[in-house]
Amino acid sequence: MWYRSKRDEEPPAKPAGSPAQPEQKEAIPMSTYPTRTSDIGSVRAGALIGKSLEITGEIRGAEDLVIDGRLKGDVELPEHRLTIGPSGVLHGKVRAREIVVYGTVQGNLEASERVEIKKHAKVVGDLKAQRPVIEDEAYFKGNVETIRAEAPKQPAPAAAQAAPAAQPSAAAAAAGGASAPGQSSGAAAPRQENRKG
Numbered sequence: 001m002w003y004r005s006k007r008d009e010e011p012p013a014k015p016a017g018s019p020a021q022p023e024q025k026e027a028i029p030m031s032t033y034p035t036r037t038s039d040i041g042s043v044r045a046g047a048l049i050g051k052s053l054e055i056t057g058e059i060r061g062a063e064d065l066v067i068d069g070r071l072k073g074d075v076e077l078p079e080h081r082l083t084i085g086p087s088g089v090l091h092g093k094v095r096a097r098e099i100v101v102y103g104t105v106q107g108n109l110e111a112s113e114r115v116e117i118k119k120h121a122k123v124v125g126d127l128k129a130q131r132p133v134i135e136d137e138a139y140f141k142g143n144v145e146t147i148r149a150e151a152p153k154q155p156a157p158a159a160a161q162a163a164p165a166a167q168p169s170a171a172a173a174a175a176g177g178a179s180a181p182g183q184s185s186g187a188a189a190p191r192q193e194n195r196k197g
Contacts, residue, residue, distance in 0.1 A: 051087050
């Protein structure tokens with residue numbers, strides 16, 4: 001097993017008179033994940049504003065955005081991530097799910113989840129986020145407001161449990177029929193407490 005010679009590993013030679021058959025190999029899949037060939041152009045991480053681009057105006061979108069150029073205007077990506085690259089400069093208000101700043105921003109930042117101001121980044125403006133992060137050596141001038149995550153609202157289980165608890169006491173009062181001496185029939189019975197002491 002360990003000391004095989006090359007002669008042992010070679011397949012046996014075919015006789016010269018037999019017809020040549022193509023060698024069959026086992027098919028090995030290239031990827032175990034399914035691929036979509038028709039959507040190759042639309043499958044990408046997000047949009048990019050390059051270093052040489054300068055834009056004036058408002059940007060709204062439904063995909064992640066990376067800004068490496070200059071932008072004068074507001075950005076609104078309520079369910080996506082905005083990244084200001086190291087050479088990116090933004091003058092305007094930003095609202096997104098996540099905001100990551102490596103470059104320069106002059107304006108207010110509002111994120112539903114997180115704002116990160118990375119090392120050597122510069123932000124002048126107010127910051128409002130659930131999880132604000134300002135790294136060492138980052139420049140930030142403004143106010144920070146943390147917002148709490150809104151818990152999903154559930155139906156009030158206490159009201160549903162209180163209604164069945166009230167029904168047995170009403171049924172007991174109706175079954176008793178007569179009231180105790182000294183009490184009128186419309187008054188509720190006083191609560192008795194058992195205290196040890």
